[in-house]
Amino acid sequence: MAWKTVRVSVPATSANVGAGFDSLGLALSMHNVYTFSASDTVRIFSTDGTRIPTGPNNLVYRSARAVYDQLGLMLKGLRITQSNTIPMARGLGSSSACIVAGILGANALLGDKLTPRQMLTLATAIEGHPDNVAPALLGGFVTSVYDEGQVYTVKKDIDAELAFAAFVPDFRLLTAKARAALPQMVAHKDAVYNLSRAALATAAFCDGDYALLDVATKDALHQQYRLPLIEGGDEVMELAQDLGALGVYISGAGPTIMAVVHKDDTAFFDRAGQALATGSERLRRFALHRLLADNTGAVVELEQG
Numbered sequence: 001m002a003w004k005t006v007r008v009s010v011p012a013t014s015a016n017v018g019a020g021f022d023s024l025g026l027a028l029s030m031h032n033v034y035t036f037s038a039s040d041t042v043r044i045f046s047t048d049g050t051r052i053p054t055g056p057n058n059l060v061y062r063s064a065r066a067v068y069d070q071l072g073l074m075l076k077g078l079r080i081t082q083s084n085t086i087p088m089a090r091g092l093g094s095s096s097a098c099i100v101a102g103i104l105g106a107n108a109l110l111g112d113k114l115t116p117r118q119m120l121t122l123a124t125a126i127e128g129h130p131d132n133v134a135p136a137l138l139g140g141f142v143t144s145v146y147d148e149g150q151v152y153t154v155k156k157d158i159d160a161e162l163a164f165a166a167f168v169p170d171f172r173l174l175t176a177k178a179r180a181a182l183p184q185m186v187a188h189k190d191a192v193y194n195l196s197r198a199a200l201a202t203a204a205f206c207d208g209d210y211a212l213l214d215v216a217t218k219d220a221l222h223q224q225y226r227l228p229l230i231e232g233g234d235e236v237m238e239l240a241q242d243l244g245a246l247g248v249y250i251s252g253a254g255p256t257i258m259a260v261v262h263k264d265d266t267a268f269f270d271r272a273g274q275a276l277a278t279g280s281e282r283l284r285r286f287a288l289h290r291l292l293a294d295n296t297g298a299v300v301e302l303e304q305g
């Protein structure tokens with residue numbers, strides 16, 4: 001049966017959650033929406049004026065083509081529309097959203113030939129690590145391991161009592177640059193510092209013991225190397241900590257700073273918003289978004305032709 005249009009909604013994601021480098025990630029209530037329909041040529045449109053590549057090098061299209069390739073099928077073109085709410089290159093999983101959308105859209109057009117596990121594996125292979133694509137697909141708080149081409153995940157719903165304060169700056173930081181800033185080798189004590197905290201953060205989210213997040217979201221493997229690339233990032237982290245956030249970390253590769261707070265902590269958002277508006281020039285470059293968890297993950301809807 002042919003489908004006229006496939007509509008895919010994909011949530012923003014926040015990877016690492018501090019210590020869980022390339023492993024932990026969570027999905028948030030901010031979404032990009034994509035539509036896919038058959039076409040003999042590549043036709044890609046942004047519905048909101050966001051500048052996006054409109055040729056075959058478009059990440060959504062490339063990810064869709066990867067599905068065709070995996071199934072041994074030819075792809076001449078597709079009509080794709082993108083409605084972008086997730087800011088690009090800000091550490092909120094905009095690339096993963098494109099990858100997941102392309103894979104889900106193509107798979108739906110082709111009659112669901114790939115299993116969810118095959119799609120997660122393909123998305124991870126394209127992205128290089130699973131910590132954004134897994135929660136983008138599955139929603140919630142996801143722990144992942146990528147080993148020899150296989151992805152192993154556990155997803156847990158995030159408590160509706162939590163909110164996420166995303167401090168998003170007006171500048172981009174490319175993941176490649178943020179990864180290039182990391183050392184090749186780390187000290188054994190730093191590895192222990194992180195593995196114990198990544199385990200604790202996972203247990204804290206699973207058990208609802210959010211008082212542990214302050215210590216559990218600390219990190220010794222990437223944040224100290226990336227903060228110099230995020231002008232004002234140290235001030236924002238300090239601000240969020242001073243205002244009583246449960247945990248504060250660099251979202252993904254940055255430059256967004258993420259604070260985990262209680263949903264009813266309106267004082268946090270009021271004070272943080274005021275501090276950004278009236279603070280230093282560096283602070284004024286950050287915008288505050290109040291987000292909730294998305295425990296659903298990507299959603300595919302079909303319009304029958």
Ligand code: HSE
Nearest residue numbers: 015021022175252253
């Ligand atoms: N784990 C990745 C990183 C997330 O920190 O580089 C960004 O893609």
